[in-house]
Amino acid sequence: MGQFLQQLINGLTIGSFYALIALGYTMVYGVLKLINFAHGDLFMLGAYVGLVTLMGLVVNMGMSASLLVLLAIFLIVMVVIALVGIVLERVAYRPLYRAGRLPPVVSALGAAIFIQNAVMLLYGARYRTYPEEFKAIVPEVIWTVGGARISLMQVVMLAIAFVLMAGLYIFVQYTRVGTAMRAVSLDHDIARLMGIDVYRIIALVFIIGPALGAAGGVMVGLFYGRIYFTLGWGYGLKAFTAAILGGIGNIPGAMIGGLLLGVIEALATGFVSDAWKNAIAFVVLILILIWRPTGLLGERVVEKL
Amino acid sequence: MNAMKKIKGQFSRLQGLSERRKNLIIALLALLFPPFTHLLLGMGANRWTQVANFFFIYASLGLSLNIILGYAGLFQLGHAAFYAIGAYTTAVLSTKLGIPILLLLPLSGLVAAIFAILISRPILHLRGDYLCIVTIGFGEIVRIALRNDASSLAFLGKIPGLSGFAEKVSGLVITGGPNGIFGISRPSLFGFTLRQQWHYYYLFLVFVALTVFAMRRLENSRLGRAWACIREDELAAEAMGIDTVQMKLLAFAVGAAWAGVTGGLYASWITVIAPESFSFWESVIMFCIVVLGGTGSIPGVLVGAAGMVVLPELLRQVLLNIQQWRMLLFGAAMVLMMVFRPQGLWPSRRVRLGMEEEESLAAS
Amino acid sequence: MALLEVSDLTKNFGGLTAVSHLDFHIDEGDILGMIGPNGAGKTTVFNLITGIYPPNSGEIRFNGGSLLGLKPHSITERGIARTFQTIRVFPNLTVMENVMAGRHCRTRAGLMGAIVRPQSQQQEEVSILQEVERHLRFMHLWPYRDELAKNLPYGDQRRLEIARALATDPRLLILDEPAAGLNEQEGRQLMDLIGQIRTSGITIFLIEHDMKVVMGVSDRIVVLDNGEKIAAGTPAEVQTNPRVIEAYLGREE
Known part of the structure; x- marks a missing residue:
């Protein structure tokens, strides 16, 4: 029981990272029906920009590590990566909206390779560590609950993820712009007829998605303390899996899919075999898709004749 | 014979003129490449012959993926799985049982095809992007399985009744784990x-050459036409009497078989294989070869393979001092290529025909 | 003898009943028209017969055998071909290739045939082209055989769909609003062609929204409203049926 609880908590923590990244995939897919394969690398870039910002603020400018600094770092990283997201959309995707399904995928893969190698050139091929100073922001406190150990860091991570996801959900469901976003994801032409500036909504999606992914990047850096330039490949694939699991294009689906995938992985590690955990995650995904071909919350597509 | 001429006449707009002469020139150039480079570069020619061999391997992989992705329009992004299965079939059977490579090649294709049929049957009803992640998933599962080897399955012994199985399997070495298999015999x-x-x-x-020949015939056959219909409108194809499930399975099986044979060739050439030679990245390269070259186009796939294999090598030679910029430029080139030539470097005649007509419509 | 026999056919979508306890039959060599207001369930009946949806209950028999549980392609193979209400030609294939698709289920060449091209496969290809030419000439599409289907005008695309369906050698041809979107002259020409198809021995079942078109060409008519059959008979009988006038004509005018 204790081990189960422990793996559940570990799984939810990793799952919250997946969920934050998955939101970027699912939002872009929702409005463009495009898989942004470069999204994982925006997440990775977020982790590096987080590191640089931290070094700048705490190490170079001598600010004491505090919750306020943490907030500032998140804000700066999210803004920077959102800008990169906008540039990416402009350069690599917008010219291809009418080119069919496959060319944007290759363009996205090219952009992913570009970002990865740019980071490698700038920061080196070896892994980088988040400095010790950072640990002071979230003190190392560990509680034991029912035989499972929960660290304050895990609680903080889950809290940040929860706040960001709740914020996004409220934004999409209850604001005018959020409603416009949902309209665009249903039908571009009709949304345009309703007076919605579709390109602005697309740009907005490329701001919010990468910003959330970047927040996930900082969180992974904080949590594991070490980052490397190929980080985006693995996490990106996992998050994309999570988005599909929940039903791609569906925002709550991405959140649930991410958490679920994290838990499946953790349970597989704890109870089956660490070496097979990724394979098990994919097997579960495939079984779920055989059972529900459009994911857990994905809409059933009824073809009109 | 008159009838065949008539058939050719019907497709006149989909087939080029004086193909024969062009093919002859290409064949001659290809035959003379090794001696010519040797004359020119001496011992340095070996390097370029090796690059050419890589080109052939990827061209063949691209052509095999083109059946699934280009002809049938199925979003396959895990093709490395079939390549890996072929390579490992050849490697394992050649090192363990000493079966000659030339016998193993067709067997590798067969094993890959059987595997393809088994895994793709339950997922054929999935739509585009869902199919994409599932194929990625299969690619990863295969790579992980090869990496873990049979002994890692010992955890199954925890299941009641399987404890004997765990014992049997625990000392077993089949795929050689992360180190892979070496000492594969040569044909x-x-x-x-x-x-x-x-x-x-x-x-x-x-x-x-055989592959290109077979693909051209396949493309202009009853099967090729059925795949084209499925790609265009699956439901209408089914309603016109095309067994779409069977045809999609066939596309997967034929594509997988060809990739499997290519895997066997690769294993017997390199003589050392490891799971990382068949990662997601390999599937990405194959995918890009097809789309960059021109989806559904045989010459396009060849050009795409040249772009993805030979171009980085040329960059390596040119950018002596800024080696590390190579992949950066490569990524940027992929984006630019798609932005400026979304139809690919050498689009299929069908795509070109469509574009010409659109242009003439726009002009009039 | 009835070629197609539908009995007690019911289909629900969620809580909505699209087709309810429907009975009707088509005699060999006849033209049966099905009319009804929008949303009466006409296209659903087509989709049930052609196997695109499974019915909730009821029976569909064609040429003596049940069609239930068969996939659309094997229903086509048994001799039922259809067109779609919203045109579904293969847009990026040529006119010729579109019609060749219809020959798929009547030919056999497989992988070896495609690659080795033995004599039998070559003969098969020739027979395909001969059939395709016949259907294209009949539908007045021969001059456009090398055009991409998407570039044809609307009316030609409708005829192309019929040519493609005819290429499957059907005994029963199902046409879903074939005259929709055509002008009056095109509509008349099409009805003329439909008459000729019947003369060649093919039974026809058509849905039409436009009463005038159906009345002129059909031998018998079934009227559907809210998924239920409210009348059936000759055009003259149906036209004077008070329930039809109330449900259909009265509502529309």
């Missing part, structure tokens, strides 16, 4: 064993 015929790069060059050349 030999009538006592002559292929050793040099240029030996393999001619073997691969013949194989790719």
